[in-house]
Amino acid sequence: MARRPCGWTGHPPRSRTITRLRTASPSSVKSASTPLSPQSVLQEVFGYAAFRGAQSEIVDHATAGGDALVLMPTGGGKSLCYQVPAIVRHRQGRGVAVVVSPLIALMHDQVGALEEAGVHAAFLNSTLTLEETQKIEREMMSGRLVLLYAAPERITTPRFLAQLDSLHERGLLSLFAIDEAHCVSQWGHDFREDYLALNVLHERYEGVPRIALTATADELTRRDIIERLQLQSARIFISSFDRPNIRYAIVEKDNARTQLLRFIGDEHEGEAGVVYCQSRKKVEETADWLVSEGVNALPYHAGLDADVRKKHQDRFLREDGLVMVATIAFGMGIDKPDVRFVAHLDLPKNIESYYQETGRAGRDGLPADAWMTYGLADVVNQRRMIDESPAGEEFKRAQRGKLDALLALAEAHDCRRVRLLAYFGEHSTPCGNCDNCLVPPATWDATESARKALSCIYRFHQNGGQRFGAGHLIDVLRGKATDKVTQYRHQSLSTFGIGADVSEQQWRAVLRQLIALGHVQTEGEYNTLELTPSARQVLRGEVQMLLRQPTDTPKRSRTGRVTKSGTPKAPPVALDNAGTERFTALKAWRAEIAREHNLPAYVVFHDATLAEMARNLPRSLDELGQISGVGAKKLEAYGREILRVLEPMAG
Structure with a gap:
């Protein structure tokens, strides 16, 4: 049976609640629901039978008007967490949802996919002409547009804010989705100053739900997102970060x-x-x-x-x-x-x-x-x-x-x-x-080698107060009489040759670890090595260092890849010879449609959807409509063509 959505009713919570859920596989059975329910929109528009994992709770929460911070791994279905509420709220007469997106390419593909699914969406960015921009703005101001994608620097301009003010006054501002929300945090890995001004959305548009979404944020970054976007009352959803594939x-x-x-x-x-x-x-x-x-x-x-x-x-x-x-x-x-x-x-x-x-x-x-x-x-x-x-x-x-x-x-x-x-x-x-x-991997105890390396760096400093890089240090430890060793008379040091039994590769691993742990630091243009105060603990033998021996990457099964001879990749599900032939024919048909519409092929249908068609061999529009990933609009637009592709191979 299809999984029943977890409902959330009432007003947004006053205090933050963290929900941590693991991603589950969706049911393969589609179920009927009420006309304006998120479940019915998921099935009708996107062709999926059920939400995955935390999606259901997030969607219900946002649809009801609640703020949310969503942490979900890449590929976990973050976009559905705001697209479905946007569609439901638009059908309820609440107007347009504004999506903050930092990349032009992402806007183009997201809008293309939504339009393919029958959802009226658009983007505003620098690739548009003035005439195109004005046309989209008219669609937005009329309330006919379901989702509008725009960059943060555009959203916070006086002109755009004035347009949002007008929509808000008329009750036609559905929700805000702030994608890649980690960009607002200086502690995050991709800080963008334009995101800082997005706190205006909370201050200016009371009652409009905001959903901040990201795939990567540690605890420090999460706190920063909440503070900078003023999401203190938002519910926090944390899906598993695991990508087991x-x-x-x-x-x-x-x-x-x-x-x-x-x-x-x-x-x-x-x-x-x-x-x-x-x-x-x-x-x-x-x-x-x-x-x-x-x-x-x-x-x-x-x-x-x-x-x-x-x-x-x-x-x-x-x-x-x-x-x-x-x-x-x-x-x-x-x-x-x-x-x-x-x-x-x-x-x-x-x-x-x-x-x-x-x-x-x-x-x-x-x-x-x-x-x-x-x-x-x-x-x-x-x-x-x-x-x-x-x-x-x-x-x-x-x-x-x-x-x-x-x-x-x-x-x-x-x-x-x-x-x-x-x-x-x-x-x-x-x-x-x-x-x-x-x-x-095999490991080896590098504690004594680490002490030898630190001792050698110390001897360099004693012998004229000079510093040297990793390459020269390793030469001295291994007893190599290079021109540089001879020039500085380092063959006379007590540490010369004391590490001859350790390979150069192992010595580099030791130095990596010493630098990583902060016992050694590098200085200047030539990255010369200098001891830090914590090196004393290593020299006294108080720090154990257990290092891995180098190993080759284990090989994965090569099933499914393309060979130089041009053999097609295997389908994402097991198919017999006839099924593989149908899958290949469907991919060729999809490629033609994608070229006509100037879209990536996966926006038309994912490989998994084509593979299910090839395996199940639907013989009617009703049967085709049961395939996961085939929504109502795509069934109407492509259903008969797909059946024509499959018909000659139905025997």
């Missing part, structure tokens, strides 16, 4: 390009993915190199011409099997469901960034990979960026703490997912689907 793997950097190519070739040949790099130069060089190695790749960063960025993003959304190499300028709000991997060639700033970026993989719920390679230089660079920042000391201290948490995740030899979820305050048990669970 994503396999996490972190490897030590050893020729990162070669490692990346091997990872893509072994696991994701011909599949869509995102590769994150820290600098624009590295993005372009990596993309060019991947192309030279036969990988279909494009670069994306803020330094590219706006038209080029748009062209590359559109290609990524519309083409199969394309790899986007990008800085963090790319990705927020990307709805492409079949991204099979996200790779990091450089260490992100914190766990929130890592979680947000890796969360762009596997939005369709199918297996996906989050793969990262990092090394000592990453740790040094991130530390230096924090230390050299013009921000206040309190902010720097918080950022160092966030970086330390990410480094602890990277160096961990226990379950990655347990540590990742614990950062967001969620208890879990070992997942069996990360590199450490699949192939438990």
